[in-house]
Amino acid sequence: MTESYQLKRADFIFKNENDWEEVMSKSFSRTPQELINELISSELKGRGGAGFPTGLKWKLTAEVVGDTKYVICNADEGEPGTFKDREILSMVPFKVLTSMAVCGYVIGAKEGYIYLRGEYFFLLPELNKAISEFEYYCKEINVDFTIRIFMGSGAYICGEETALFESMEGKRGEPRNKPPFPSDFGYLGKPTVINNVETLAHTYTIFKYGAKRFYDLGVQYSRGSKLFSVSGDTPKPGIYELELGMSLYDFVDEFGDGDTKAVQVGGASGFLVPRKRFQETAIGYQGKLVGISLPTGGSMMLFNSSRSMYNVLDNYLEFFREESCGQCTPCRVGCQQLLKGIKAVKRGEKKTQYLDKLLRLTDTMKLTAKCGLGQSVANSFSSIVENFREEMIY
Amino acid sequence: MNPVSDLIKNLADQHGRNRKNLLPILQGVVEQEKYLSEYSMIEIARELDLPASEVYGTATFYSFLEYKKMGKYIIRICKTITCSMKGKNQVLLAIQDMLKINVGETSSDGNFSLLQTNCLGFCHKAPAMLINNEVYTDLTPEKVRDILSGYLKKK
Numbered sequence: 347m348t349e350s351y352q353l354k355r356a357d358f359i360f361k362n363e364n365d366w367e368e369v370m371s372k373s374f375s376r377t378p379q380e381l382i383n384e385l386i387s388s389e390l391k392g393r394g395g396a397g398f399p400t401g402l403k404w405k406l407t408a409e410v411v412g413d414t415k416y417v418i419c420n421a422d423e424g425e426p427g428t429f430k431d432r433e434i435l436s437m438v439p440f441k442v443l444t445s446m447a448v449c450g451y452v453i454g455a456k457e458g459y460i461y462l463r464g465e466y467f468f469l470l471p472e473l474n475k476a477i478s479e480f481e482y483y484c485k486e487i488n489v490d491f492t493i494r495i496f497m498g499s500g501a502y503i504c505g506e507e508t509a510l511f512e513s514m515e516g517k518r519g520e521p522r523n524k525p526p527f528p529s530d531f532g533y534l535g536k537p538t539v540i541n542n543v544e545t546l547a548h549t550y551t552i553f554k555y556g557a558k559r560f561y562d563l564g565v566q567y568s569r570g571s572k573l574f575s576v577s578g579d580t581p582k583p584g585i586y587e588l589e590l591g592m593s594l595y596d597f598v599d600e601f602g603d604g605d606t607k608a609v610q611v612g613g614a615s616g617f618l619v620p621r622k623r624f625q626e627t628a629i630g631y632q633g634k635l636v637g638i639s640l641p642t643g644g645s646m647m648l649f650n651s652s653r654s655m656y657n658v659l660d661n662y663l664e665f666f667r668e669e670s671c672g673q674c675t676p677c678r679v680g681c682q683q684l685l686k687g688i689k690a691v692k693r694g695e696k697k698t699q700y701l702d703k704l705l706r707l708t709d710t711m712k713l714t715a716k717c718g719l720g721q722s723v724a725n726s727f728s729s730i731v732e733n734f735r736e737e738m739i740y
Numbered sequence: 741m742n743p744v745s746d747l748i749k750n751l752a753d754q755h756g757r758n759r760k761n762l763l764p765i766l767q768g769v770v771e772q773e774k775y776l777s778e779y780s781m782i783e784i785a786r787e788l789d790l791p792a793s794e795v796y797g798t799a800t801f802y803s804f805l806e807y808k809k810m811g812k813y814i815i816r817i818c819k820t821i822t823c824s825m826k827g828k829n830q831v832l833l834a835i836q837d838m839l840k841i842n843v844g845e846t847s848s849d850g851n852f853s854l855l856q857t858n859c860l861g862f863c864h865k866a867p868a869m870l871i872n873n874e875v876y877t878d879l880t881p882e883k884v885r886d887i888l889s890g891y892l893k894k895k
Contacts, residue, residue: 424822464767464804465860467873497767497800500804502858515760519803577822577863584864614821645786647822661821665858671801708751 353596354589356563356571358551359434359441359544366440367483367552369443373553374489378408378452383655385549388557389569394420394505395612395643396541396718399633400549404499405530408453410537415455416539417446418533422463422510424502425613426665427645430573431543432466438547439476445546447484447491448553449539459495459533461510464500502669506717507532507540509671511698520673521717544573565591568630572644578610579603579650583723594619594627597646605650608733613645614662615722618729655734656692662726663688670719677720680711684727691738698739701731744780747772749824752787762788766799773851774814775806803857811846813891816870819856822863827880831867832856834881838888852891 373381385401391400407415419442423431434442446458462469477493484491496514498504504513508522511533532538541549548570552560560570568590577583580601588597598606608620611629617640619627627638649658663685672678687704690696708724715721731738751768755761757862762784768778776799785792797807806814817823817832836842839852862868865877869884876887 423861424859427822428859429861429863432861463861464802465870466856468875497764499763499767499802501802501855513763514760516759516798518798575863576827577866649825653825657824658821661819661824662882665820668803669858 353592353600354563356587356589358571359547359573359587360437361659362554363438363440364566366444366550369550369554370444371487373444373448374451374487379597381448381452381553382408384507384552384557388552388560390545390548390552390612391568391631392542393433393544393548393572393643395425395615397643400541400545403529404449406527407537409541410530410538411505412454414457414536414639415450415453415532416506416536416538417449417453417455417458418514418538419458419460419546419682420505420507420510420512420540421445421466421467421543422461422505423543424463424505424669425463425615425643425645426662427575427577427610427647429575429577430644431586432469434543434547434573435460435462435466435469436474439473440480442543442549443476443480443493445541445549445553446493447480447489448549449541449546450491451489453537456490456492459490459514460493461498461504461514462495462497463498463504467497470495470497471485471488484508485710499713501720502665503717505669506719509537509717510540518671520671521719525717534631542643563589565589565628567632568600568639572642574646576601576646576648578646578648579606579653579717580648586589590630592629593625594629594640597629598624599647601646603650605652606648607651607653608649608655610647610649610658610726611640612642612644612725613647614643614665614726615719616640617725618733619659620733635682655730655737656688659688659727659730659738660685663723666719666723674714674716674720676711676714677716677723680707680715680720681723684723688731688738698735701735701738705731721729721730742779744769744773744777745783748780748783750782750788757788759788759790762778762795762798763802766802766805770805774810774812775808777807777809779854781807809846812851812872814853814855816855816857818858818862818866818868820859820863823860823867826866828867829841830881831852831869831879831884834884838885863893 390400501519504519509519513519528538667681670677708727712724751765755764781795785795860868867879868877
C-alpha cells in the first residue's frame with residue numbers, strides 16, 4: 347500500500363476566518379488572470395459532487411462578454427447524508443462571502459446570490475448579519491458587489507444548477523437542457539458562475555495560502571482536502587476534513603463500529619461499496635488510480651451487519667420517486683417502477699430474474715434521463731442489487 | 741376585503757411585480773397563512789399578471805409550499821435513511837400518540853399538522869424534525885414528548 351492511500355486529516359475550512367478583509371484586499375490587488383491561474387494550478391474541483399474544475403469554470407465565464415453576470419453560491423444541500431455546507435455557513439460565513447466577491451471581480455459580476463435550502467431557514471438571521479457587515483466593508487474599499495439570499499422551498503432537484511436557476515426565476519425547479527452551460531446562459535439567461543458552498547470556502551484557502559499549499563494535499567487527479575459528512579452506524583458521526591485519495595479501508599478503520607458491512611459513498615445518488623471492496627476503493631475523482639475511485643459530495647453513510655440493504659434501497663428509491671421533478675419520462679416512471687419492482691420481488695410476486703430487468707431499466711435511465719438525478723439512480727440501485735442480491739429476495 | 745389580499749399586495753410591493761419574485765411572494769404567504777389557498781394563488785396571479793395555472797404549477801412543485809390547510813405548527817419529521825435507522829418510527833409513534841393525528845393530518849383544534857419530509861441535513865444527529873422553522877435533533881420518544889408539551893402549553 348502506498349502512502350498516498352492513507353487517511354490524513356486536514357484543517358483549513360473551519361480555521362482562521364478573521365483575516366477575510368486581508369484576503370479580500372490582497373485578492374483584489376491581483377489581476378483576474380492571476381487569480382484564475384492560481385485556481386487552475388491548485389486543481390480544485392467542484393465539491394458539490396460533480397467535480398468540475400473550478401478554475402476553468404471561472405475562466406469560461408470571465409471570457410464571455412456581457413454587462414450583467416452573476417455569482418451564485420449553491421447552498422441547496424439536499425443529498426441524503428450531507429450536512430457540511432450548513433456548518434460552513436454557520437461557522438465561517440465570511441470565507442464564502444469573500445470568495446463570492448473575488449469571483450465577481452474575476453468574472454465581472456456585481457451581484458451574488460446564496461440559494462439556501464428552505465430547511466436551513468434558521469440560518470437566515472446570522473447570515474444576513476454577516477452579509478451586511480460584508481457589504482459595508484465592500485463599500486469602504488470601493489468594491490461594487492451585493493449579496494442576496496434566495497430561499498428554496500423543499501426541493502432536492504433545485505440543487506441541480508439549472509433547476510436552481512429556474513427556481514430563482516420563479517418557476518418549477520425543472521432542469522434545463524445542457525448545453526448551453528451556465529457560463530453562457532445561467533440565471534436570467536446571463537453568464538453565471540455557480541459554485542457549491544464548500545468549493546468557495548476552498549478558494550479562500552487557495553487565495554490565502556497560494557495554490558501549492560492546496561495542491562500538495564491529496565493525490566494525483568484528486569488534489570486538496572474535502573469535508574466528509576459521516577453518519578450511520580459509526581461511533582463518531584460528524585463533519586471531518588480529510589485529504590482526498592484515502593482508501594475506504596482506512597476510512598472504515600477510523601470511522602466504522604467494527605462491524606461495517608457496507609458504505610454508501612456520495613449519498614443516495616452515489617455508490618454502495620461492500621466490505622470486500624473497501625481495500626481497492628479510493629475516495630477521489632476518477633483518474634488513473636489503481637482500483638476503483640469514487641467521487642463524493644462528502645456523504646459517507648456506514649451500515650453495519652444489523653442493517654437490511656433492501657430497506658436501504660427501498661428508502662433511497664422512495665426518496666428519488668418523491669424528488670424526481672417529473673418532467674422527463676425515464677426518471678419519473680423509472681423511479682416509480684424500480685420501487686414497485688423491488689417490492690414485488692421481495693413479496694415473491696415477481697421472479698428473482700425480474701431484478702435483471704430492473705437493472706436494464708436503470709441502464710436506460712442512465713442514458714436517457716435529462717439530468718443528474720435520473721442518471722444517478724442507477725448508481726445506488728445497481729451497486730446495491732449486484733452486491734446484496736440475496737437480501738433483495740429473501 | 742380579505743386580509744390575505746392585503747398581505748399579497750404588500751408582498752408584491754416589497755419584492756416587485758415580476759415573475760422572478762414569485763417564490764418569495766409564495767413563501768411570504770405560507771409564512772403567515774401556513775398554506776396557499778386557491779384564493780391566494782389567484783390573487784397572486786392577478787398581482788403579478790400571470791396565468792393562475794402558472795402560479796399553481798410553481799406552488800405545487802415545492803414541498804414546503806403547502807396548498808392544503810395546515811395547522812399553526814407544522815411538524816416535519818425526516819424519514820430519510822439515517823433518521824429511519826436511528827429510530828424515527830418510534831419518535832413518529834410518540835408524536836401520533838400524543839397529538840392523536842396520523843401523518844398528513846391536522847389536529848382537530850387546528851394547532852398541529854404532521855408530515856414526513858426528506859433529508860433535513862442532520863444525519864449526524866438523527867433522528868431530526870422541524871417544527872415550522874425550528875430544528876430538533878437527537879430525538880427520542882421521551883424528548884419529543886417534552887418538546888411537544890412545550891408547544892401544547894404555549895399555544
